[in-house]
Amino acid sequence: MRFLVAPFLLAAVCTAHAVALPVTTALGYDDARHLLTRTGFAATQAEIERYAGLTREQAVKKLLAESTRTALTPPPSWAADSDVFAQRPGVGASEMERKRFQQEETRKGLELRGWWVTEMLSTPSPLTERMTLFWHNHFVSSQQKVKLAELMYRQNVTLRANALGDFGELLHAVARDPAMVVYLDSVQNRKGTPNENFAREVMELFTLGEGQYSEQDIKEAARAFTGWSIDRSTGEFTFRRLIHDDGVKTVLGRSGKLDGDQVLDILLAERQTGEFITRKLWREFVSPNPDDAEVKRIAERFRESRYDIKSALYALLTSDAFYAAENRATLIKSPIDLVVGTLRQFDMRPSATIPFAVAAAAMGQNLFAPPNVRGWRGQDAWINSTTLLARKQFLDRMFRAGDGGSQTFLATDTSMVQPPGRSIMPAGAQDPDAIRQIQFRRAMDRGLNSVHFDRTAWFEQFSSPANSDGHARAAIRLLLATAPQNSLDLQEEPLGLVRSIVLDAAYQLK
């Protein structure tokens, strides 16, 4: 089968990307590329070759079977520190002590971002990291508010452990996750003076979606979550019985002396929850426009499997819609897709990854700090004049002939790039903070300059036809999800060619 299909597809190269295949057919090169790009950060030639020839079902089973629950990269040394909560400056602390503590947490936050980017680059299961990122953008918490990098790390561990597990368990785990408890003000939710923040968002953003509940449901649910808090010395979740409201509540028509977990179960029992999550998965993996009938069908599978996330993904990734021509190249790469994908695709091995996390932040995706509880909006919102030029400047720099003097972060537009975690920054040149910022940018620049692209080795991976532009066509087919928008000169020297391809608008799509 495989040997019959491949030559036919090769003939269709370059012009037609996106050929939808009948269900039983094996994946061709473009299909495998599509599957791996959408489920990972970029598909390399070697990865595509491993998947081309498998059936859809085989390929998706393989992807799901290879998923993991823990990160391979060892976390920063402070991550396991269980006392950090107790070490926070107390009421009597001086402003200096507070500032120093906060700067230390900001520094740890940067390390954490670097750690995650390292994991994205080295993981044997890119799908695991993509799903961890997906849940990070679903169950949003931000270090901007949570402050403690340790709590953000713990949340990331929880998200990864359940990323392809049971959605119900994930929801329960997140609701008592310390970073979430801080982020959505559960700590301030007490009997008599309920704070509705978590109760509102758990319905609106985590399970049901807007308009599927009443304001009264939120008020009642908030009472059920009173007393969910964190231990002041360990930063672990704790339930404070004394401030819990144990009266009768009615949520979505169900009454009783409900506690928080029971409310979550009520939300999980709603058909709407499965559809809401499925719709969001669709936008992540398939296209910006979910097909209602398909969403209902897949959501039904999801429910029948008792919210097994792998079952939902299996249904989604083997569907005709996923492979349909009209859904190819319809998603805009996130900054992380672009940065991590480029490093993976070109086998660039940075000596430090923090500068790349900061580069993604400058493009609008600051890991561990989504802009608000709704998360990154994604798709069109990724691209405006600033972020598009930031993307292009980054790419231009990665593929510029051996200089080393180029500066992305310094240039003259220093004010455009802010160190993550500090968006309220003083201006003014004499300011010590401003000097720190300049030093920071210099360090980031050095980091970006540390990567090397071995163009000879990279082009040698193509076993393409002997004619003169065979390699060029193979590279275009590998790198772009749709035809290039500019006319590319196939005779250009390798580095110039790669640079032209990645600067083409089509490279922004996946």
Place this chain on the structure above:
Amino acid sequence: MTPKPTMDRRGFLKISASTPLLAFPFGFATPVAHAAVPAAADYDKVLVLIELKGGNDGLNTLVPFTDPAYYVLRPKLAVSRDRVIALTDSVGLHPSLEPLFPLWKERELAVLQGVGYPEPNLSHFRSIEIWDTASKSAEYMQEGWLTRTFAAAPTPASFAADGVIIGSPDLGPLAGGGTRTIALSNTQQFLRQSRLATPEGEPHNKALAHILKVEADIMQAALRLSADYPFRTEFPQTAFGNAIRTASQVIANRAGVAVVRVTLSGFDTHNAQYATQARLLSDLADGIVALKGALVELERWHRSLVLTYAEFGRRPKENLSNGTDHGTSSVHFALGGRVAGGLYGEQPSLDRLSGDGNTSYAIDFRSVYATVLERWWGVPSSGVLNGRYTALPMLRS
């Protein structure tokens, strides 16, 4: 998705890139391009927004120097009475704002007291989002108020851009949606970077169409902006002075732009406020004076409205670190050749603070926006602002 005219524009862009003399083909042959503005909206008048990022302390900006409560709340931070630049017999400006006093005397400075909104949010991020989207306190909106404005009443296609954001990574009131917004720090650098834009191609889906539109916006702005207007005005040698210089360069372009936003950061003065705020207000005042000088040179001062805004003011009672914490309403400035100078709103009462020690508001910030929309540009405001807000009489016709 992308209609035919876009193709024409692209065709044009290719030609004009190589033949600069053809660079202004769109029927705005006159050097000053305010001819093609539709009758509905008068975008020939430019709006310059100055964001005081971090939340400027209004109480030390416009000082109620006869109010005993002020000195009780500010034992360390109060501006001493003899240093205040009195505007009336009860309020006066911080001494760093002295450069603005001539504008006050010429009645080109409107002082808007107690600008805020109901149920104030004290988070930087959320509160600026409320201001930028003109939402209610508990309402989440995706599009900035200017984005909605330009969707309802588009600027002329010949404009270099709807808005230019200077020196800030976020688009604020221009976020979300189809505006032609350009963000840059420095016009020269933008022009240099814009060579990376490649607005070619046949978009066959919405995502690609969006990317190509942004590329085309960059190209259009790059073609129409210049970086070399020979101002005689001297700009302050500060980061904010550079931003004002860039704003002036942007406004000097002949094609037109409706909004320019500059940002002055560092107002989050939780500790050692006095020196920091004095420096920032001095930067602000010097910057505004230079901006006026540049706009007068361009003969645009009477067609410019300069407005300050911020996420919130600061708490009246100073904290234990010689600073102030997040507050609510604050004072803001409107300046320009057509501004009807004077005081508006009222100074929030320091005797009746809220439970968390903050002030009430006198002017809803959406009334300021309504003034811009209706009295400045002539755009109906209730649709854009999702409600009726009374415009202030702070502009002369």
